[in-house]
Amino acid sequence: MNPERDGSRRPDEGGSADCARTFGALPVARGRAFARSWWGQAWLKALEDTALDGEQLRLGRRHARGGAVGAVSVRPGRITAVVQDRDQTRHRSDVLLQQLSAADWDRFLDMVADRAGHIAALLDRDMPPVLVEDAAAAGIELLPGIGDLESECSCGAWDHCAHSAALCYQLARLLDQDPFVLLLLRGRGERELLDELQARSAARAVGPTDEDDEDVAAERSGAGVPAAEAYAARDILPPLPAAPPPVAVPGAPPVLGGGAPPAPGVDVAALEFLIADTAARARRLLADALSAWHPDSPPPPVLTPAQDAVRLAAAGPGEVISARLAAGSGREARGLAAAVRAWELGGTAGLAVLEEDWTPGPEALARATGKLAAAWEDGEARPRLRATRNRWTVVGGAAQLRYGRDGRWWPYRRDGGRWVPAGPATDDPAGALAGLSAER
Numbered sequence: 001m002n003p004e005r006d007g008s009r010r011p012d013e014g015g016s017a018d019c020a021r022t023f024g025a026l027p028v029a030r031g032r033a034f035a036r037s038w039w040g041q042a043w044l045k046a047l048e049d050t051a052l053d054g055e056q057l058r059l060g061r062r063h064a065r066g067g068a069v070g071a072v073s074v075r076p077g078r079i080t081a082v083v084q085d086r087d088q089t090r091h092r093s094d095v096l097l098q099q100l101s102a103a104d105w106d107r108f109l110d111m112v113a114d115r116a117g118h119i120a121a122l123l124d125r126d127m128p129p130v131l132v133e134d135a136a137a138a139g140i141e142l143l144p145g146i147g148d149l150e151s152e153c154s155c156g157a158w159d160h161c162a163h164s165a166a167l168c169y170q171l172a173r174l175l176d177q178d179p180f181v182l183l184l185l186r187g188r189g190e191r192e193l194l195d196e197l198q199a200r201s202a203a204r205a206v207g208p209t210d211e212d213d214e215d216v217a218a219e220r221s222g223a224g225v226p227a228a229e230a231y232a233a234r235d236i237l238p239p240l241p242a243a244p245p246p247v248a249v250p251g252a253p254p255v256l257g258g259g260a261p262p263a264p265g266v267d268v269a270a271l272e273f274l275i276a277d278t279a280a281r282a283r284r285l286l287a288d289a290l291s292a293w294h295p296d297s298p299p300p301p302v303l304t305p306a307q308d309a310v311r312l313a314a315a316g317p318g319e320v321i322s323a324r325l326a327a328g329s330g331r332e333a334r335g336l337a338a339a340v341r342a343w344e345l346g347g348t349a350g351l352a353v354l355e356e357d358w359t360p361g362p363e364a365l366a367r368a369t370g371k372l373a374a375a376w377e378d379g380e381a382r383p384r385l386r387a388t389r390n391r392w393t394v395v396g397g398a399a400q401l402r403y404g405r406d407g408r409w410w411p412y413r414r415d416g417g418r419w420v421p422a423g424p425a426t427d428d429p430a431g432a433l434a435g436l437s438a439e440r
Contacts, residue, residue, distance in 0.1 A: 019189045020075040021181070023174055028067040033431030035172035038346075038424045039127045039143060039182065043175055045408070045427045046144035047168045051160040054374055060165025061428075062377055069170045076187045079171055083163035093163040094152040095171070097144055099187035107138045107293060109193075113200040114246055114287050127179040129347060137288075137297040142182065246287040250279035270324060273317045306330065307348060310339045334418070342421045346410070353402050353410045354421060359389045360403060368403045375430035383433060392429075399436045401429050411436050 035041045051057050063069060063083055070082040077099045084090050100108065111134055112118045118131050127142075135142050151157070151164035160168075174181050180190040188196075253275040256268045288294055303311060309329035313322050313336055326336040342354040360368060372392070376382045384395040390403045398414035399422075408425035411432040426432045 019184070019192070020073065021184060021189075023072045023074070025067065025070050025072075026170055026173055029065050029173065033426060033428060033435045034061070034064065034169045035176055035426065035431075036423070036435065037127070037176045037179075038129065039132070039179055040172040040175040041408075041424065041426045042143045043182075044169065044172050046146060046149050047160065047165065048427050049146040050149055051165065053159065054370075056157075056160060056162045057165050058374055058377070059162035060160075060167075061169055063162055063166035064169035069166050072167065072170060072174065074171075074174075074181055074184055076184065079167060079185065081167045081170070083166050091154045091163045093154070093161070093167050095164050095167055096150040096152065097148060097185050099185075100140065104140050105188060108135055108140050108142075109196050109200055111135060111138050111140075111291065111293075113197055114291065115284075116248065119197060119201075122179065125178050125180075127182075138291070138293040139296070142186065243290050246290050247283045250276070250283045253279060267321075267324070269318070270321050273312075273315075273321055277312060277315065301348070303348070307351060310336070310343045310351060314340045314343050334416070338418070338420045345421050345424045349404065349406065350410070350421065350425070353404050353425075357389060357391075358405070364403075364405075364407070367407060371409075371427075372429055375428060380430075394433070399433055401432055 035044055048057060063085075068084045070084070073080040078094055078096050080092065080094045082090050083093050112122075112131070115134070118128075118134070121128050121131060132142050149160075149168065151160045153161050153163050155161055155163060157164075171181070180193070183193060184190070253272055256262075256272055262268050288297070291297075306329040309325045309331075313325045317325070322336060323333065326333055329336070331339060339351060339354060342350040344350075346353070368390075372385070383397070383399075385392040385401070386395050392401045392403070394400065400412040400414070400419055402410040402412055404410055404425060406425075408427055409429045409432045410421065410425050411423045412419045413422040413436055414420075423432065423435050
């Protein structure tokens with residue numbers, strides 16, 4: 001077996017001292033979703049998309065909810081736990097995930113070191129979607145996908161069994177608490193990772209060391225030549241100077257008020273807000289342009305004016321500017337507030353679920369009803385649901401599930417006569433409803 005896939009490197013074979021962690025058995029989890037964070041749900045989606053037997057997943061959820069999973073050991077490439085069946089039989093179960101290569105880690109660490117917000121988020125035990133998106137743009141898949149989670153179990157199953165499924169469901173709970181668990185699985189412990197980030201950040205703070213070189217200084221002080229002349233003499237001209245370093249923080253926006261009164265129709269506060277937002281976006285675009293992986297990165301999606309209005313409102317510009325954003329995007333104040341909530345929970349996908357009303361085709365409808373049928377354990381109380389297009393509403397209640405075009409379930413609750421987003425998407429409709437019940 002490939003050592004990187006197996007993840008069997010011991011602490012004394014290199015690496016940091018925190019390359020293995022053990023978590024005590026988690027308490028019983030009846031009546032709650034296994035994952036509330038979006039990255040924990042992505043982990044469960046990889047499991048549920050990979051496993052061939054839905055009955056084994058159902059049994060795995062029962063094991064995990066009933067406290068049958070013992071202490072969980074996490075190390076690069078592998079998680080391990082002992083899972084106990086109802087007849088008290090104990091099985092050692094392992095789930096394997098490919099480690100990142102050394103080159104992948106170099107690109108990831110450079111990307112994070114270039115973005116102070118990413119470091120702050122990780123230290124807050126958060127993994128914002130933009131961090132994963134930036135990593136994917138650099139060719140690094142942090143979260144597992146279909147087929148990425150392999151299982152080994154002493155019960156002899158060749159595919160994911162109830163024991164490995166239970167282990168994965170428990171790990172989702174651990175990922176909720178600490179995304180560094182995922183990074184450890186990918187090959188780096190928290191202390192090692194933070195030490196490397198600190199070293200790279202310090203190196204960037206020092207900057208280039210050739211400023212005292214007279215030849216370099218002379219090259220940088222030249223007045224330049226016309227582009228046509230430079231192109232004609234390309235074989236004799238010196239090489240282009242090094243690219244400028246990335247900008248650490250956006251510059252301070254100008255203060256537009258306090259002088260002459262503005263022209264009619266000009267909102268000074270709104271204009272200052274747009275200038276600050278533009279500066280922040282420009283800094284990020286510059287950092288992306290200077291990155292080594294920029295030539296191979298696809299361009300970011302272009303937002304519609306209505307989507308961009310929600311993005312701006314999510315920054316908290318204040319009541320007056322929010323009112324203008326609402327009016328300009330064809331929404332009223334409560335509608336914009338609901339759209340901002342949807343954006344915060346799922347970006348453009350979450351916004352689409354809020355505002356689109358669509359009817360699943362036969363195949364999508366069969367998948368949705370199949371998931372609903374298998375979501376509750378035998379003997380558990382099943383809510384009565386009324387289906388209307390892609391929406392399943394609890395009869396006589398204030399809870400609703402919306403089925404997204406990506407096959408995930410979005411929880412909604414009724415508030416003041418309208419349906420509003422109540423949480424991130426999940427692959428488990430029962431867990432989504434349980435989360436709604438826990439809020440009340």
